[in-house]
Amino acid sequence: MRFSRLLIFAASSAVLVLLHGCGEGPAAPAAAQAHSRTLQPQDKAIAAIYQRSCASCHTVAATGAPLTGDLPTWAPRMGKGMNTLVDNVVNGFGGMPPFGLCMDCDVAQFEALINFMATGE
Amino acid sequence: MLNRRGLLQALVLAAVSSNTGRLMAETAASGKPHRRLPWRNWSGSQQCLPAARLAPASVEELQELLSTGTGVVRPVGAGHSFTPLVPTDGTIVSLSRLSGLVDHDPKTLQAKLWAGSRLGDLGQPLEEVGQALVNMPDIDEQALAGCLATATHGTGAGIGCMSTFIEGLQLIDARGQLHDCDRQQNTELFEAARVSLGVLGIITQVRLQNVAPYRLRRETVWREFDEILAIADSEADKHRNFEFYYVPFSGMGFTDAHDISDEPISSTEKIDGNEGARDLQLARDMLSWFPRLRELVLGSYMKTLSDEVTVENSWKNYASERNVRFNEMEYHLPRENGLPALREIRRELETRHPEVFFPIEVRYVQADDIWLSPFYQRDCCSIAVHRFFEEDYKPYFRAIEPIFRKYGGRPHWGKLNTLQQSDFRKLYPRWDDFAAVRRELDPQGRFLNPYLAGLFSATAGQS
Numbered sequence: 001m002r003f004s005r006l007l008i009f010a011a012s013s014a015v016l017v018l019l020h021g022c023g024e025g026p027a028a029p030a031a032a033q034a035h036s037r038t039l040q041p042q043d044k045a046i047a048a049i050y051q052r053s054c055a056s057c058h059t060v061a062a063t064g065a066p067l068t069g070d071l072p073t074w075a076p077r078m079g080k081g082m083n084t085l086v087d088n089v090v091n092g093f094g095g096m097p098p099f100g101l102c103m104d105c106d107v108a109q110f111e112a113l114i115n116f117m118a119t120g121e
Numbered sequence: 122m123l124n125r126r127g128l129l130q131a132l133v134l135a136a137v138s139s140n141t142g143r144l145m146a147e148t149a150a151s152g153k154p155h156r157r158l159p160w161r162n163w164s165g166s167q168q169c170l171p172a173a174r175l176a177p178a179s180v181e182e183l184q185e186l187l188s189t190g191t192g193v194v195r196p197v198g199a200g201h202s203f204t205p206l207v208p209t210d211g212t213i214v215s216l217s218r219l220s221g222l223v224d225h226d227p228k229t230l231q232a233k234l235w236a237g238s239r240l241g242d243l244g245q246p247l248e249e250v251g252q253a254l255v256n257m258p259d260i261d262e263q264a265l266a267g268c269l270a271t272a273t274h275g276t277g278a279g280i281g282c283m284s285t286f287i288e289g290l291q292l293i294d295a296r297g298q299l300h301d302c303d304r305q306q307n308t309e310l311f312e313a314a315r316v317s318l319g320v321l322g323i324i325t326q327v328r329l330q331n332v333a334p335y336r337l338r339r340e341t342v343w344r345e346f347d348e349i350l351a352i353a354d355s356e357a358d359k360h361r362n363f364e365f366y367y368v369p370f371s372g373m374g375f376t377d378a379h380d381i382s383d384e385p386i387s388s389t390e391k392i393d394g395n396e397g398a399r400d401l402q403l404a405r406d407m408l409s410w411f412p413r414l415r416e417l418v419l420g421s422y423m424k425t426l427s428d429e430v431t432v433e434n435s436w437k438n439y440a441s442e443r444n445v446r447f448n449e450m451e452y453h454l455p456r457e458n459g460l461p462a463l464r465e466i467r468r469e470l471e472t473r474h475p476e477v478f479f480p481i482e483v484r485y486v487q488a489d490d491i492w493l494s495p496f497y498q499r500d501c502c503s504i505a506v507h508r509f510f511e512e513d514y515k516p517y518f519r520a521i522e523p524i525f526r527k528y529g530g531r532p533h534w535g536k537l538n539t540l541q542q543s544d545f546r547k548l549y550p551r552w553d554d555f556a557a558v559r560r561e562l563d564p565q566g567r568f569l570n571p572y573l574a575g576l577f578s579a580t581a582g583q584s
Contacts, residue, residue, distance in 0.1 A: 052217055056241070064444060090158050091165070095444030098161035101239075101262075103197045103215040104176035107156045 029070075033061045036068040041116045050113055053102040058117055064095055069120025078118050086110050160213055162200040163262075164448045164510040166537075169208035176215040180293070180325050186214070187323070187567075188297025195570055196319045198264025199239065202271060202535035203448055205572040206318060214323060216266060223326055225250045231288055233328045236266035244436025252331040253435050256280045256362070261440035266324050271535035272316045272494045274503065275439060276364040276484035278357040278456075282496055284315040285489045289328040292321060295563040303328070312551075313558040316493040318534060320559050320568045320577060337362075337438040338382035341429040343375045345420075346467070350460055352376075357485045362439075366480040367463070369470055370412055371419035374480065379438065388431040399445075401478045402509060409475035447479060448514040450522065450537045451505035452530030453486065453495040459502025462528040466504065466521055474517050479507035492551035495531035505536070542576045 036059040041047040057065040066073045077085060089110050092098035099105065105113070161168045172192070177183040187194065193211030200207065207213065216237025223233040230252055234243065240254075241261035247253055256275040263273065274282035289303030292314055300322070302311040314321050344352075349365050353376075357363045362379035408415040431438060454462055463483060470477055482505040489496050506521050508514035518537055525532070531548050532538035546552045556577055563569075569577060 048218075052220065063442060090161075092161060092163075092446070095446070097163045097200060097446070098165060099158075099200070101199065101217075103160070103200065103213065103217065104174045107158065 029061055029067070032067045032070045032073075033059065035120075036070065039069045039116075039120050041112070042121075043112065046109065046112045046116065049102055049105060049109060050116065053100055053105070054113055054117065056101070057096070066117070068117045071118070071120070074118035082111055082114065085114050089114070160197070160200075160207070162202060162207065164203060164446050166203055166448050166510070166514075167205050167208050169210060169213075171209055171211065171213045173212045174215065175212060176218045178218045180219070180291075180299070183214070183219075183323060183325065184293055184297040184299070186212075186297075187293060187295060192567070193570055194295075194323075194567055196266065196270075196323050198237075198267025198270075199262050201260065201263045201267065203450075203537045204535055205570065206271070206535065207570070208572070209570040211570075216264065216323070216325070219325060220264075222246045222250070225252060227251060230331045230333065231328050232331055233289075233326055234265060236264070236269075236290075236324045236327055238265045239263065240265060240268060241440065244434070247331060248334050248434065248436070251333060253334045254329070255286055255332055256283070257436065257439035258283070259364075259440055260443055261436075262443075265327065266319075267535075269315065269324070269327065270317055270319050271533065272491070272496065273533075273535065274484070274486045274496075275362065276486070276503075277362045278485040278500065279487055280362070281487045281489045282316075282494060284491055284494060285487075286329045286331070287315050287327050288330050290314055290324055291326040292324045292562075294322040295565060295567040300562075309554075310558060310562075312490070312492050313555050315491045316534070317555075317559075318493070318573065320573055321562045322568070335381050335435050336383060336386070336432060337379045337435050338384055339377065339379045339431045339433075339438050341375050341377050343373060343423050343426045343428070345424075346372050346374055349374050349376060350463070353460060353483070364482065364484040366482050367467065368419065368423065368480045369467075369477050370408075370415040370475070371423055372416050373420050373423040382432055384432045386432050386434070388433070389427070389429045405476065405478040412471060412475060415475075446510035447507040448510055448518075448537060449505055449507045450514075450518045450525075451482075451503055451533040452522075452525035452538070453501040453503045453533065454525065454528045454530040456485065456500040456502045458528040458530075459483065459504060462502075462524055462530075463504060465524045466506070469520055469524065470506075470517075473520060476512070477506075477508065477517055479509065481506055492555045493534075493549060495533060497531075497549065497551070503533070504530075505533075542578075545576060 041050050057063040058068045061067060066077060086107055089100055090098060157170060159168055159170050160174065175186065177186055190212065193209045195207050195209045195213055197207045197213045197215050219235040220238040221235050223235060225232040232247060232252055240257060240263055243254065256277055258273050258275050268283045269287065272282045272284050292300045294300060300307060300310060302314060304311060314324065346367055353365060356376060356378060360378040360380055365374055365376045367374035466481065484503045486496050486501045486503055488498055488500045491497060508517055522539060532540060559577055566574060
């Protein structure tokens, strides 16, 4: 009985992936999402990249991406080390495609973007 | 349940780490200060190590880049093409800094847009000036230029691919010279450039024919496969946008129809699709050894699912975010061949490919007159097959492609196929005309990477 319920759940939810993608994730942490949308990098060039390449996912909880300025979520990620995080951006990680959405960013820019999103500063 | 999900996540993380190891090691070894980064497409199936990745901030910068530089230059959008249109060891050029609305005409409902705009970023600004795109694909992460270069499409038997909305465009050739073309001036270039794979030059601006903002009612209905086949053609003609999916090893699928509506914005309950993909994969892992049981379980449950209705502004009601990456093959078949081909694909899939769990997607697209459009002079039924991005797509796609070709299909320019120049020349009556325009604009082949050189180099034919 338990086995069949598992399969039933699997069938139903999996088929719907092509319809719904990630648009309806778990209940959004509304406060963290609202906070993320108030933050901007101080550096103008980095801010421009952030706005066109990062904000569309990292300020929307339903995408599953860690929210900008959500320090508890970022802490274990930062614990992996900056090189690992940059590698994850370059190679793609989970739902994030390779290079995020910045095809021209260099390592220093990726590091600046990650630092900003992880700290909110 | 939580334990199962935790295990899945651990497996996925492990797989990602192992797949990325080689390039990560290469790049790490190169040292941080001058680290040369590999480029990959969305699914990771295409990659290269370009000498430079640039994003000019103006048309003048782009002209300078092309007129003074040497070597191969390939434009890149969002990297959503599965075919090797981008990879080069030369220069990759992103138009991400050339995005947004340039101007608009409220009388004609036309808008001039920077070609680097992401589709998903266009809905709001267009709505603010009283316009909306005629149609959109079911992914809106792509750059506008990339969509148009590959004849990207939505669904709708009475609606053409995205490139049919173009009324004019601006292109910079390999020497850095600007060209403007539309239906009245430079018409030959216009016909060639509307679908041009980035081999004629870099398109910087496009003028699109839009419509007034509209609201869509999207209705999803679960049905048995045979019922879908029985109604598909009439439903495609009845609805503004109609598509359907078949879920392998279930006997079931769902239809998805959009129609213009003035109903209030609303939505029925939705399920988390990303978790669903992992769960369907797990179901495949558990039941692929017994296809009949798989069909019994999946099919029985799907019959209990409720229909779903979403009413939203058009630009919010076409696309879905795809956090589950995949590789894809899609062919555009003469419309009358679509359903017979689908029957054969299902038979092949369910006889020999228990590893597959992604649904088959079927859409409709109206004929056009664009030289390299896969919809050139024929209404089409488009059929797409997918594999999870971490799994080998080749055996499945190798088995399905002959069916597509047997039924006269032309592949989507951005989706996996094995066709060569000689194949394309047979499929496209205006191929040589396009090739002549290409030679004129780029005689040195600066926009040809190895894949595109194979398609257009003179030594491989007359292209």
